[in-house]
Amino acid sequence: MHQNAKSLPASKSQSDEKQLIERARAGDLDAYGLLYDEYGSGVYNLVLRMLGNAEDAEDVRQEVFLKAHRSLKGFKGEARFSTWLYRIATNVCLDEIRRRKPAASIEQMGEDGSWEPVKDSSEGHPEQELGRKLSQEAVQAALSKVAPHYRVLIVLRHLEDRSYEEIAAIVGCSVNSLNVRLHRAREAFRKALTPYLSEDSHGDLPSGPKTYLALY
Amino acid sequence: MTCRLVRKHISLYIDSQLDSRQRRQVEEHLEACASCRTCHQSLQSAVEALGCLERQEPRAGGWERLRYQLENESARSQPSPVWRLWKPVVAGVGGVALVAGVVLSLLHSRPVNMADSGQTPPSSSRSAVSAPSGLAPSLPHNQNRVASGAEDNSASAQDNPALAPAVSPDVAVKARANRRVARSPGSPAALRHNWRVARHPAGSTAYSEPDPAFAHDTVSEPASTTRDIAETVSTGMQPLLAAAEMDDPVSSLTDIRSEDWL
Numbered sequence: 189m190h191q192n193a194k195s196l197p198a199s200k201s202q203s204d205e206k207q208l209i210e211r212a213r214a215g216d217l218d219a220y221g222l223l224y225d226e227y228g229s230g231v232y233n234l235v236l237r238m239l240g241n242a243e244d245a246e247d248v249r250q251e252v253f254l255k256a257h258r259s260l261k262g263f264k265g266e267a268r269f270s271t272w273l274y275r276i277a278t279n280v281c282l283d284e285i286r287r288r289k290p291a292a293s294i295e296q297m298g299e300d301g302s303w304e305p306v307k308d309s310s311e312g313h314p315e316q317e318l319g320r321k322l323s324q325e326a327v328q329a330a331l332s333k334v335a336p337h338y339r340v341l342i343v344l345r346h347l348e349d350r351s352y353e354e355i356a357a358i359v360g361c362s363v364n365s366l367n368v369r370l371h372r373a374r375e376a377f378r379k380a381l382t383p384y385l386s387e388d389s390h391g392d393l394p395s396g397p398k399t400y401l402a403l404y
Numbered sequence: 405m406t407c408r409l410v411r412k413h414i415s416l417y418i419d420s421q422l423d424s425r426q427r428r429q430v431e432e433h434l435e436a437c438a439s440c441r442t443c444h445q446s447l448q449s450a451v452e453a454l455g456c457l458e459r460q461e462p463r464a465g466g467w468e469r470l471r472y473q474l475e476n477e478s479a480r481s482q483p484s485p486v487w488r489l490w491k492p493v494v495a496g497v498g499g500v501a502l503v504a505g506v507v508l509s510l511l512h513s514r515p516v517n518m519a520d521s522g523q524t525p526p527s528s529s530r531s532a533v534s535a536p537s538g539l540a541p542s543l544p545h546n547q548n549r550v551a552s553g554a555e556d557n558s559a560s561a562q563d564n565p566a567l568a569p570a571v572s573p574d575v576a577v578k579a580r581a582n583r584r585v586a587r588s589p590g591s592p593a594a595l596r597h598n599w600r601v602a603r604h605p606a607g608s609t610a611y612s613e614p615d616p617a618f619a620h621d622t623v624s625e626p627a628s629t630t631r632d633i634a635e636t637v638s639t640g641m642q643p644l645l646a647a648a649e650m651d652d653p654v655s656s657l658t659d660i661r662s663e664d665w666l
Contacts, residue, residue, distance in 0.1 A: 215478070217471055224467050232462040246462060253470055254477075324456050331457075345419070346454045352421065371415035378450035 213260045231277045237343045238281040240332040248284055252277045267357055275358045278340050285336045326384035333380040338373035405429045410440050418448055
């Protein structure tokens with residue numbers, strides 16, 4: 189589905205990465221630069237899809253790596269470095285989104301913390317949307333309307349191609365809990381996407397075969 | 405497999421997270437149930453729509469900017485060579501100043517404390533106490549307490565009414581004068597005075613209450629001196645602590661940990 193920068197090149201093993209981390213922890217910025225080269229792109233794309241803005245994504249990526257460098261001494265190697273780094277990135281993104289206070293999301297947490305999905309007006313008639321095509325902007329806009337704590341699951345799973353176990357470690361929940369949350373996240377995204385189907389049917393479509401997707 | 409169960413597993417089915425048996429059961433149900441099939445198709449389509457989001461490459465120069473920031477942070481966290489030379493000197497001077505401050509505050513608070521606490525000063529105030537001739541000869545052990553202040557007078561007087569007329573007016577005046585001095589702003593006695601007033605808004609009535617612990621106390625010289633020292637030490641820190649609570653920038657220096665000086 190996507191090119192993925194999550195894994196190290198074949199020439200670099202886990203021990204190589206550990207050595208890089210040790211050197212970076214000792215203050216070797218060149219070693220940290222290699223880690224940045226390895227994970228910078230993945231972190232950027234995670235942040236980009238979470239925030240939906242390239243300029244902000246660049247700034248937040250820098251903040252993520254700054255925080256990671258400051259916290260490097262606390263990294264004990266119990267989790268993979270990428271998991272640890274993505275956890276920092278996720279938290280920074282959620283903080284940033286919280287600070288911005290978005291006007292509305294597709295679903296809101298109830299006062300008692302329960303999940304309250306927004307009613308879908310077109311629910312039950314998906315066949316009406318058959319043949320509609322979506323642009324990249326529309327999908328990103330729909331993604332941005334999903335509540336951040338669900339959005340991050342979609343991005344990690346479908347855009348960063350992370351395993352269930354790793355996503356569970358990043359967001360700090362069990363795999364069983366992740367199953368439920370991920371289903372809700374996809375459902376929320378599907379509902380968020382529905383309004384864009386009719387808009388895109390009138391044009392404004394990007395070029396390239398991959399972006400011409402029939403939703404239903 | 406029921407519709408409810410299928411919809412519960414539909415996400416795992418899309419993600420190929422079900423084992424072969426469960427997968428086959430779901431597929432059989434989807435073939436038979438149009439409603440569940442629609443549900444599956446719409447969710448599957450939404451997931452596939454995410455495929456149009458292509459990976460983006462960040463703009464070049466990100467590492468150079470980050471490295472610059474990291475080097476700046478590192479430079480800020482390291483002390484300058486000049487500071488490294490002066491650090492022991494500053495730490496020494498700071499330490500001496502701190503000790504001197506504590507000692508001075510103790511010395512300053514010692515006479516004030518005795519004037520207010522009703523204890524016998526070692527020499528001078530004791531002679532001042534014994535000088536008045538109007539004291540009742542039948543109460544020699546209360547002499548020390550008479551001179552210490554009007555509140556103690558009244559306390560003893562209430563405890564033993566025979567003592568009340570024995571206090572000469574000039575002793576009371578001296579005691580009041582001592583109290584005024586002792587209640588200069590910031591002194592421990594002043595702090596205690598304010599505290600007492602706050603506890604007993606009625607004012608002088610607070611002072612007229614007898615203190616049973618003192619009323620029948622036969623004060624001997626060594627015991628009195630020991631209590632003086634103990635109370636002086638304990639109350640000597642009060643101005644510092646009280647000032648620190650008021651966010652006094654100077655006194656808050658006492659809160660700085662020793663490692664911060666090094």
